[in-house]
Amino acid sequence: MANSPKSMSPLNRLVLRGVLLALSFILSAIDHSLPSFLPGVPPMSIGLANLVVLFSLIFLNAKDALIITLAKSFFVFFLRGPISFLLSLSGGLLALLIEVLIWVLPKKKISIYFLSAIGGIFHNVGQILAYSFYAKLNVWVLMFPLALVGLVTGILIAFILNLLTPLMDRWFKNRRKDFG
Amino acid sequence: MHQENKDSSQHITWKINKKEALILGAIFLVLLGLIFWYYFLRPTTSHYxxxxxxxxxxxxxxxxxxxxxxxxxxxxxxxxxxxxxxxxxxxxxxxxxxxxxxxxxxxxxxxxxxxxxxxxxxxxxxxxxxxxxx
Incomplete structure (x- = not known):
């Protein structure tokens, strides 16, 4: 696959990081504006911004993914408030950690669907954990529907990334030809 | 000047295989069952x-x-x-x-x-x- 990050010029990588950061802000804004659907479930993020984090894990490196995760949590802090910041931070960091572990540990190849779905599940699990620790509420039963939503969202994200990859391949190949 | 780059994306496949689909499907069904049990099948009392x-x-x-x-x-x-x-x-x-x-x-x-x-x-x-x- 012609998308090796070291073959990108530093300027290209910088621009890509900037664009991905902006995109993660937009997705986070949409994510945190969605209403809650089940009674008793507070409106939590469903994990759309994980698309950008996953993309940067694949096409950039883990450090960039971490920076994007932290930055979008701070963005949510200014957009929504401190509670949403806590939820986004906990969910995003846990999802990133699990995704990196799943990426690094197994010897054979992992499918993007599996990676994204597990990341989505743990994104919401992280949110529930932070919420129950901070509020001292016993909300573990909310974990079931939210984990399910995370799984579905993860599969959706993997599907979107799958559609985008042929375009990305072409983009990267052209860029490499231009900038060496 | 060809560099042998460590292509990180080679570690990912873009199609799902049977074993992973089974694991995800199992998790999905388990979660669905837990949700169903909790929201519909638990006995409820009749007083306010x-x-x-x-x-x-x-x-x-x-x-x-x-x-x-x-x-x-x-x-x-x-x-x-x-x-x-x-x-x-x-x-x-x-x-x-x-x-x-x-x-x-x-x-x-x-x-x-x-x-x-x-x-x-x-x-x-x-x-x-x-x-x-x-």
Whole structure:
């Protein structure tokens, strides 16, 4: 696959990081504006911004993914408030950690669907954990529907990334030809 | 000048294989079953439920959800340094919800109305929690 990050010029990588950061802000804004659907479930993020984090894990490196995760949590802090910041931070960091572990540990190849779905599940699990620790509420039963939503969202994200990859391949190949 | 780059994306495949699909499907079904059990199959009692309202983990109010509509602003026992401005509303269908709040997040306002034990609405910046007891 012609998308090796070291073959990108530093300027290209910088621009890509900037664009991905902006995109993660937009997705986070949409994510945190969605209403809650089940009674008793507070409106939590469903994990759309994980698309950008996953993309940067694949096409950039883990450090960039971490920076994007932290930055979008701070963005949510200014957009929504401190509670949403806590939820986004906990969910995003846990999802990133699990995704990196799943990426690094197994010897054979992992499918993007599996990676994204597990990341989505743990994104919401992280949110529930932070919420129950901070509020001292016993909300573990909310974990079931939210984990399910995370799984579905993860599969959706993997599907979107799958559609985008042929375009990305072409983009990267052209860029490499231009900038060496 | 060809560099042998460590192509990180080679570690990912873009199609799902059978084993992973099975694992994901199993997780999906287990979660679905747990949701179904919790929301539909648990035995419920027939008497009216009570909603307890806590401020900083102390019970300040307890209301019965008996179908009488009621809207009021929460009153704290002693006015502490922070003011809490939360409007609570009991609906005719025996659910309780938060109408308005002076917190920045407004998560409590956007949480759907609750009616079952175990459910809760929390306004964390204001340290207010509404829980349903049996």
């Amino acid at each position: 439920k009570t909603a307890d309202i806590y401020y900083e983990n102390e019970l300040i109010e307890s209301v019965v959800l008996d179908g009488k509509e009621k809207t009021w602003t929460l009153e704290l026992p002693e006015n502490t340094h922070q003011t809490v401005d939360i409007e609570v509303h009991i609906r005719a269908d025996r659910k309780i919800e938060v109408l308005s709040s002076n917190c920045p997040d407004k998560i409590c306002v956007h949480t759907p109305a609750i009616s079952e034990p175990g459910q809760s609405i929390a306004c964390l910046p204001n340290h207010v929690i509404i829980k349903i007891e049996e």
